[in-house]
Amino acid sequence: xxxxxxxxxxxxxxxxxxxxxxxxxxxxxxxxxxxxxxxxxxxxxxxxxxxxxxxxxxxxxxxxxxxxxxxxxxxxxxxxxxxxxxxxxxxxxxxxxxxxxxxxxxxxxxxxxxxxxxxxxxxxxxxxxxxxxxxxxxxxxxxxxxxxxxxxxxxxxxxxxxxxxxxxxxxxxxxxxxxxxxxxxxxxxxxxxxxxxxxxxxxxxxxxxxxxxxxxxxxxxxxxxxxxxxxxxxxxxxxxxx
Numbered sequence: 001x002x003x004x005x006x007x008x009x010x011x012x013x014x015x016x017x018x019x020x021x022x023x024x025x026x027x028x029x030x031x032x033x034x035x036x037x038x039x040x041x042x043x044x045x046x047x048x049x050x051x052x053x054x055x056x057x058x059x060x061x062x063x064x065x066x067x068x069x070x071x072x073x074x075x076x077x078x079x080x081x082x083x084x085x086x087x088x089x090x091x092x093x094x095x096x097x098x099x100x101x102x103x104x105x106x107x108x109x110x111x112x113x114x115x116x117x118x119x120x121x122x123x124x125x126x127x128x129x130x131x132x133x134x135x136x137x138x139x140x141x142x143x144x145x146x147x148x149x150x151x152x153x154x155x156x157x158x159x160x161x162x163x164x165x166x167x168x169x170x171x172x173x174x175x176x177x178x179x180x181x182x183x184x185x186x187x188x189x190x191x192x193x194x195x196x197x198x199x200x201x202x203x204x205x206x207x208x209x210x211x212x213x214x215x216x217x218x219x220x221x222x223x224x225x226x227x228x229x230x231x232x233x234x235x236x237x238x239x240x241x242x
Contacts, residue, residue: 056095056127063150064134065091071157072187079204082187090190090199091130100127124174126182133179136171137164195235203241206233213241 054062065088075081082088094100102125124132137160138148145152149160161180163169170176190199192206194213200206206213213233221229232241 052089054092056092056100057130060138060148061131061134062088062092064138064148065130067150067157068161068183069187069190071154071161072184073191079208080202082191082199085191085199085204086195086201087187087190087199090193090197091186093198094186094189095127095130101125124178126186129174129179129182132171132174133182136173137179140169140171194237195239196237203233203235203239207241 057065066083069082069087069091073082073087075084098104134149141147141149141152141160145156149157152160160169164176164180167175167177190197193199195201195203203213205211210229211233212229212231214236215231215234221227234240
């Protein structure tokens with residue numbers, strides 16, 4: 001529990017509040033494993049469907065995406081996790097948009113290590129980062145554990161993610177820290193984005209942080225700071241939370 005005065009604020013809620021300051025709320029941009037994920041999701045979950053066919057990821061890659069997003073944003077007592085909210089679907093769709101191809105920013109050399117304030121510095125597009133990273137991690141897991149990442153226990157998966165985040169585990173084709181940052185960024189984007197883009201299907205993250213979405217009457221409550229907003233969030237598409 002935090003000792004900074006936020007003892008009453010769940011860690012999951014603090015994570016989402018902090019993420020909102022860094023990423024836009026609306027980001028523009030295998031059948032066995034899909035069915036397994038749908039079966040393991042809550043009955044009311046809208047995000048993962050056994051009928052969804054990935055556009056970019058192949059079956060093995062899709063199993064990895066389902067597994068890794070489930071560990072990065074797991075379901076808990078405060079709300080559903082990334083998988084049941086459709087975050088893997090959001091990520092898959094983004095890979096086929098200009099964002100996935102790296103067409104939204106300058107992608108010419110020279111390439112060099114730099115502080116985050118100077119922008120994206122890798123020569124790899126997001127889709128290249130995901131594809132190379134998944135292949136490298138799965139090969140490493142196969143050598144070390146005799147299973148690909150999706151076949152490992154949650155504890156083993158989380159240990160690997162910590163190694164990637166710290167840079168302890170890295171690869172020639174893709175730096176481990178870069179791959180972890182890519183996975184975490186896309187997972188947060190999908191969990192907080194408008195449902196129109198595939199993730200946040202029940203608007204669970206918006207309800208958790210009290211964000212009203214695309215409600216036109218939201219400015220009317222600005223004169224009453226500190227009061228909870230009384231209505232549920234609404235998607236840009238008009239979809240309303242339950």
